Amino acid sequence: MEFNPTNKVVKLSLQGMNMEEQGKPEEAIKLFLQAWDEATDNLEKFIAAHYIASHQKSVPDKLKWLETALEFAIKVNNDAVKSAFPALYSNIAKCHEELGHAEKAKKNHELATSFKDNPSDKGPFYHGTEADLQVGDLLTPGGSSNYQSELKMNHIYFTALVNGAGLAAALAKNEAPERVYIVEPTGIFENDPNVTDKKFPGNPTRSYRSQSPLKITGEVADWERIPPAELQKWREKLANNKGEIIN
Structure with a gap:
């Protein structure tokens, strides 16, 4: 489900x-x-x-x-x-x-x-990007936001839904091929406050963030791609979103 x-x-x-x-x-x-x-x-x-x-x-x-x-x-x-x-x-x-x-x-x-505890999700976890990386590499905080390019992120974000990671990769601002990596948190992590109890109750996208690096342990070759017309709607929605990112 x-x-x-x-x-x-x-x-x-x-x-x-x-x-x-x-x-x-x-x-x-x-x-x-x-x-x-x-x-x-x-x-x-x-x-x-x-x-x-x-x-x-x-x-x-x-x-x-x-x-x-x-x-x-x-x-x-x-x-x-x-x-x-x-x-x-x-x-x-x-x-x-x-x-x-x-x-x-x-x-x-x-x-x-x-019930106010750390997430109990055991994964597996995924991170979507257009960066060309290798197994064993570390993903660290400090990159630019996909949604506000001038914002340097204090956390590294990931999800337990492979298709959600694929969408994040598709929304990245570069023109390189989309990549979805299997990742392992190296430290504690929390529910992403930008999605938890926002539009939908709870954390239905199983989205998390950490101030510790994520270790790449593999790569996913196949996930459900968003059709171009649907992807454009997502881009327009993000462009019109005036909400503040909780960083």
Whole structure:
């Protein structure tokens, strides 16, 4: 069960977020409810329930949908959703506080704290680039951002999704062939805060970063390439993105 930007529930959720940005909450909730109706697995149901919860006007209704999202996140129980647990439990606790349920609020605040740990993802991990490198080479922080060329990055980024690394390689600004390397972190790492709990709850792209080098242990020859038209949409989206990169 892997996050896929072409998934129908993901696409409906993105359309709903666009409606939110345009100040059209009624249209947004219709799309999120459609996503819920069309969801067929636990990850899809978790994503849809998360957005429906954010549009509930009453605290009991919000709590119901947050608990529904949590139910399906627990069923998924992988590294794509684990980083969503602190926010889920915290928001559930706030609902209980508003409803006067002191003990339930306390319990959920404690659960929120208990899940604030380092990622448990065991990989394998990948890094996409256009650089020509060899097994044994080290990838280190300090390179230019693919998204803001004037920004020198304090971390080196990687993912547990090979297709995500392939997309990162395709978005690199050089004209060299795209490369996806299998990498091994040499130090501690954290969830990438630029994606975790941003557009989607948790860390569905299993994206991480480290201030320690990544050691190249191999190279992937085959991954799902993004069609040119779709890649152009990604480039345009990044060009129009005015958000600040958390460095």
